[in-house]
Amino acid sequence: MSSSKLLKGSLATIVLKLLEDQEKMYGYEITQKVKAITAGELSITEGALYPTLHRLEAEGLLTTQTQRVDNRVRKYYSLTKEGNAVAASRVAELESFLLNLQKVLNPKLGLG
Amino acid sequence: MISKEEQQFVFDYLKKVGVKHMEFFEELYDHIVTSFEDRVDKSQNISDHITNTIQPAFGGAVGIRIVQQKQEIQRSKMIKARFLSLFKEYFIGWPSVLISITLGLLIYLLNQFFDPKWILISFIVFGALCPLITSLYGIEKFRSYCRRNRLPYQLSDLNRRIASFSTIGVMSVNIVLNGTLLIASGSHNTGINFISELPYLQIPIGVVFILYTLVCVQLFKEKFIIKLAL
Numbered sequence: 398m399s400s401s402k403l404l405k406g407s408l409a410t411i412v413l414k415l416l417e418d419q420e421k422m423y424g425y426e427i428t429q430k431v432k433a434i435t436a437g438e439l440s441i442t443e444g445a446l447y448p449t450l451h452r453l454e455a456e457g458l459l460t461t462q463t464q465r466v467d468n469r470v471r472k473y474y475s476l477t478k479e480g481n482a483v484a485a486s487r488v489a490e491l492e493s494f495l496l497n498l499q500k501v502l503n504p505k506l507g508l509g
Numbered sequence: 510m511i512s513k514e515e516q517q518f519v520f521d522y523l524k525k526v527g528v529k530h531m532e533f534f535e536e537l538y539d540h541i542v543t544s545f546e547d548r549v550d551k552s553q554n555i556s557d558h559i560t561n562t563i564q565p566a567f568g569g570a571v572g573i574r575i576v577q578q579k580q581e582i583q584r585s586k587m588i589k590a591r592f593l594s595l596f597k598e599y600f601i602g603w604p605s606v607l608i609s610i611t612l613g614l615l616i617y618l619l620n621q622f623f624d625p626k627w628i629l630i631s632f633i634v635f636g637a638l639c640p641l642i643t644s645l646y647g648i649e650k651f652r653s654y655c656r657r658n659r660l661p662y663q664l665s666d667l668n669r670r671i672a673s674f675s676t677i678g679v680m681s682v683n684i685v686l687n688g689t690l691l692i693a694s695g696s697h698n699t700g701i702n703f704i705s706e707l708p709y710l711q712i713p714i715g716v717v718f719i720l721y722t723l724v725c726v727q728l729f730k731e732k733f734i735i736k737l738a739l
Contacts, residue, residue, distance in 0.1 A: 423539070423543075424536065424540055425539070425540050425543045425544055425547075428566075429547075442566050442567070442568070443540065443563075443566040443567050443576075444566065444567045444568040444572045444573075444575070444576060447536070447576045447580070448575075448576055448579040448580070448583075451576075451579065451580040451583045451584075452579075452583055454583070454587075455583035455584065455586055455587040463535075466539070467510055467542075468510075469535070469538060469539050469542060470535040470538075470539060471539050472535065472536050472539070
């Protein structure tokens with residue numbers, strides 16, 4: 398299975414976590430940030446990112462504001478109050494899942 | 510900064526792949542241009558950049574259309590949720606519920622002085638047409654704003670979604686009148702006559718139509734885009 402398929406399930410959590418740290422970001426910036434953090438090991442496709450951003454916005458977890466940059470409109474996403482709370486719980490949930498997954502994949506680690 | 514020709518190329522590309530609404534157009538245009546300005550190989554032209562970088566990342570032109578469709582679905586859901594929550598406010602929210610009660614009393618009082626049939630017709634016509642006319646006016650105003658400013662699009666998906674809610678009133682008139690005619694009234698009677706004779710139907714229907722107008726007006730005030738803020 399490619400890493401992009403593994404990434405798909407946790408994309409919303411990644412977006413929420415990035416916005417929790419960064420305050421506001423635009424679509425292209427998010428893709429580049431993930432690339433930079435993982436040294437190019439993970440890359441988010443725009444075809445998956447934008448529907449996730451739009452869904453989170455519709456769910457009220459993200460809010461948007463526009464800004465004119467170089468004579469074009471840039472749409473920034475940021476967390477709402479509710480989004481902040483959800484981000485913290487989703488990140489904790491994913492961390493615990495990864496820990497358990499690690500235990501399953503490498504039982505010796507779990508025994509220690 | 511990209512040149513005028515490159516800008517036009519992106520505009521044409523977006524139109525060709527079917528991106529015609531302001532919201533996704535602006536977002537995708539910014540994405541393409543930022544990505545192009547950020548490219549590693551500076552000798553790569555805009556056409557090659559779109560073909561080799563943008564299109565694969567979105568899953569081709571079909572992928573772009575899918576992203577747009579998904580956004581439209583999400584937007585519809587968002588407006589529907591807001592519409593229902595505003596409507597609910599008038600029944601269980603304080604002090605909004607006072608408006609509903611006042612409207613009910615107003616219809617009751619008007620019934621004492623005028624023909625209930627004409628009161629119902631007035632409320633239904635006003636309730637059904639007011640949101641429709643307002644939304645059509647808003648759409649046309651946005652279109653003329655875009656034309657005046659020579660923007661590469663003339664439609665806002667948000668406006669279009671809100672406008673679709675403003676047609677519910679007109680459709681409801683048909684359902685309310687023909688539905689009652691078929692189900693409850695005889696062939697000698699019309700739906701409007703039948704409802705007008707029953708105050709427990711006439712008053713709530715009149716109230717609901719006016720509340721529907723108030724909800725639509727609130728939606729227009731909150732979300733409708735007449736001109737760009739920037």
